[in-house]
Amino acid sequence: MSNIFFNIFPNENFIDLGMYQYGCEQCEPGHSFGPAARNHYLFHYIIAGTGTLMADNANGETQTYSIKSGQGFLIFPGQITTYIADQELPWEYVWIEFDGLRVKEALALTELSKDAPVYRSHSKNLREQMLNEMLYIAHHEKESPFHLIGHLYLFFDYLTQSAKSSRLVKSSKMSDYYIKEAINYIEQNFQNDITIEDIAAVCGINRSYFGKIFRNAVGRSPQEFLMNYRMVKATELLKLTSLSIADISSAVGYENQLHFSRAFKTIYGVSPREWRNQHR
Incomplete structure (x- = not known):
């Protein structure tokens, strides 16, 4: 393995689970990164060596952890962290930065x-399968985004299964039903002029309660x-079709093209036309 190699994932158009960057590194003694905060989840798995993680907890208080081979650490969006490789036996690790609309819900079932x-894995077999998926992704950057996303799903499954909390008993809650109904309604009606009140009404609950359980x-x-x-x-329409910006605006539920362009720039930092030019 080379000292470090790093790749940016070429496509972010995956809603439930998406990838941003990934790589491997054989750290130099004392190598450090931070303090810094990430915009997405970032998971490191330690292949060899040892090191120290300093991370803010939920109360913003910095905690220190010693982490060795066979373990890993998960950095949460907005969490300030610093990590330092040992002077005598520095880390060798592989990492993946990921995020998605279903990630928080899945991680809530783990001890992370x-x-x-x-x-800390509860299963050596699942831990090894997770590592194999991470290494596969890191070493196959020339594969298509869909191919790599398939392996990202396998990685995430092994991660959550191997770190699943023994304290949590999975149960069917009414709030889970409401969330699934809401997401299903959005997926089928996003192109229409729907409101949050409409979505809450489909679930049969008031908007305030719906907003709370959805965010949670x-x-x-x-x-x-x-x-x-x-x-x-x-x-997807900008990249795969020649539809006008006005037609695309209407196709995704915005009758006002100006409102669509403003929303698009809020998410991607450029106008729809600029994005199309950059990705063709």
Whole structure:
């Protein structure tokens, strides 16, 4: 393995689970990164060596963890962290940065949190399968985005299964039913002029309660989810069709093209036309 190799994932149009960057590194003694905060989840698995993680907990208090081979650590969005390789036996690790609309809900079933960011597997077999998927992704950067996303799903499954909390008993809750109904309604009606009140009404609950349980489960408000979903669909149309910006705006639920362009720029930082030119 070379000292370090690093790749940016070429496509972010995956809603439930997406990847941003990944790589491997054989750290130099004392190599450090931070303090810094990430915009997405970032998972490191330690192949060999040891080192130290300093991470803010849920209360913003910095905690220190010693992490060795066979373990890992998960950095949460917005969490300030610093990590340092040991002077005598520095880390060799592989990492993946990921995010998605279903990530928070899945991680809630594990022992991983801002208060407990160290990964310790309950299963050697699942841990090894997770590592194999991470190494596969890291060494196959020339494969298509869909191919790599398939392996990302396998990695995430092995991660969550191997770190699943023994304290949590999976149960069917009415709130889970509401969230699934809401997401299903959005997926089928995003192109229409729907409101958050419409979505809550489909679930048979009031908007205030709906907004609360949706944010708790998904990690963002219903408005943010709906806008992000529409914008991802818009990028697909921009890249794969020759439809006008006005037609795409209407196709994803915006009758006002100006409102669509503003929402698109909020998510992607450029106008729809600029995005199309950059990705053709």
